[in-house]
């Protein structure tokens with residue numbers, strides 16, 4: 001809704017006035033920061049002068065120590081106040097050219113005068129008048145802007161709910177310090193503004209969405225009542241964006257007791273981590289810890305010498321199917337194993353195993369130097385099980401480690417003596433006695449230290465051996481399954497034989513890694529990281545029940561936000577709970593998450609509106625999953641996706657190169673050519689490379705995201721988006737199996753503005769209208 005010229009004039013004046021105020025404050029803060037910096041330098045200098053002066057005189061040592069402690073205290077305080085000033089300065093510098101983006105006029109119940117609330121990225125109080133010139137978008141009252149159309153409205157403060165009436169909702173576009181546009185909005189947050197945001201070309205990195213957060217998204221961002229928040233959101237519905245703004249919100253709301261180190265985000269790969277890495281800094285917050293599950297597993301198994309398979313290699317195996325001459329029986333054996341090992345039933349078996357091991361059965365390994373065994377596995381076992389079984393395993397392990405360390409101390413002393421005697425006896429050592437003592441001490445230390453390290457890291461427990469027992473010993477597995485109220489899987493013998501064979505080759509397949517790490521954690525009693533208070537899992541559909549049980553154990557004090565889209569679940573293991581492998585997402589799958597998290601306070605929120613793609617692309621992608629979650633496209637129109645058949649590979653490459661060029665000429669800053677597998681990517685890259693100079697090949701190890709023209713397997717594009725997507729070969733020879741449907745859907749939904757599909761032979765049946 002356009003506003004009157006006069007009012008617009010007033011708004012422009014206010015922008016200028018607020019900006020002037022901010023600039024002034026920036027100047028003051030700059031001076032304060034400089035002053036504090038020079039004070040700090042002076043104190044630092046005096047500190048060292050004091051030490052050098054006083055330390056010359058032995059009598060002054062005590063006095064020096066006292067003065068050092070005191071000065072250090074002053075130094076810490078001074079550093080803190082410098083960083084406060086610098087923080088405030090940085091925040092204002094970031095917003096000075098665009099101080100706010102919205103205004104609401106709100107009259108609280110019982111009040112006579114409405115209040116004008118201006119909302120921006122950070123709050124700003126006029127230091128002279130104490131007037132709040134800008135409210136932070138995360139302040140309680142700002143939620144009215146996101147949640148309500150003009151009319152009755154309520155917002156929640158920590159103390160109470162405040163009701164009133166929203167009289168006006170206004171949005172501003174302020175660039176380089178000048179008001180460019182201002183308009184009043186009605187029902188939802190300016191479709192106009194959202195249209196503008198979504199029509200732009202995809203940026204180098206993900207952008208923040210604070211100016212246009214939608215009501216249903218705001219509900220997720222500000223939820224702090226539930227321990228587990230599950231978000232099922234359509235492709236492009238803003239799950240990742242919401243996750244990041246939520247982290248910023250929590251950091252603001254709990255700023256006195258929560259910092260970025262208390263939060264962890266699990267993302268699908270390093271490329272994605274890089275892609276989203278600037279959102280929080282843009283919002284003035286530090287980045288949370290970000291990792292991939294794979295990195296976590298690798299970290300947990302580091303030091304064991306075991307290398308685990310990458311999830312993408314597992315996926316490649318699944319996608320390759322039996323097409324490349326792979327033995328059908330072997331393929332099926334592994335597929336059955338993947339499903340079983342991700343299931344809640346197998347989790348119960350491992351839990352039962354953990355219970356049993358409390359009283360007997362932990363496999364210990366000997367402590368030996370070369371062939372000489374210092375402490376036998378039996379001694380360790382005896383010692384461990386001599387403690388009451390009511391004591392937690394972790395405590396008993398800790399005692400055992402302490403005991404081993406004591407034994408090793410004695411052994412080290414003994415070894416040292418022997419080294420010394422040997423030196424004395426052998427004429428080739430010609431040192432003084434203290435020298436020989438020092439040498440023998442150091443040699444003994446070198447010999448025993450690795451053993452001590454093994455003791456400290458509980459590397460004397462043979463978790464892999466115990467995991468193998470689970471498969472080599474059918475009666476054990478059967479007994480555990482029964483005690484957990486489960487049955488052995490129907491294809492047990494196949495799974496059993498396959499697993500033992502692979503483990504004996506020294507390979508840890510991806511499907512074995514989490515159960516193994518879980519078991520390891522149970523027997524070592526070291527499965528907890530208490531500092532994490534919020535754990536956010538993006539692409540949550542790609543995690544199995546096992547993963548969730550593990551995360552819950554790992555972060556016992558954390559609240560969880562799990563964001564996913566079952567329609568994009570491309571990993572077989574992830575579907576194991578509902579047994580819908582390859583099919584469309586079923587709402588029933590959520591129940592299992594709350595069950596697994598063992599939390600009553602679980603809330604599931606659905607996001608059905610998709611913002612990324614044009615209406616035409618979203619509708620096109622929806623036909624790939626006829627029974628998928630409903631998706632409501634945001635009303636932004638573009639050209640319909642184009643389907644082009646090529647006669648052969650040479651023509652395919654030529655057509656694709658021309659399509660890329662067309663998109664680039666049309667202004668697309670990012671164009672992605674998506675293939676099915678690594679193999680197909682390699683082949684396509686070889687053909688297209690000469691036709692498209694500068695074509696970037698994206699690998700699973702790629703760490704940095706850079707806009708431009710790129711080629712990759714579709715699964716690596718998860719979570720990302722591009723101005724234009726080109727599907728390399730959408731033929732029936734490539735996409736036909738039900739397990740490939742979701743991957744195909746994921747690929748199509750990466751496109752913001754243009755989607756071009758090419759194919760050889762027949763078109764994929766996923767696009768045949770029913």
Ligand SMILES: Nc1ncnc2c1ncn2[C@@H]1O[C@H](COP(=O)(O)OP(=O)(O)OP(=O)(O)O)[C@@H](O)[C@H]1O
Pocket residue numbers: 194197198207209212213214217233234235236237238239240241242565611612718719720721749
């Ligand atoms: N409220 C909003 N205002 C502006 N842009 C938005 C909003 N919500 C989402 N978007 C935009 O929509 C696009 C998709 O968002 P995002 O990547 O967060 O979705 P997603 O649900 O995680 O997608 P997917 O599951 O398909 O990877 C992004 O460009 C994001 O900036």
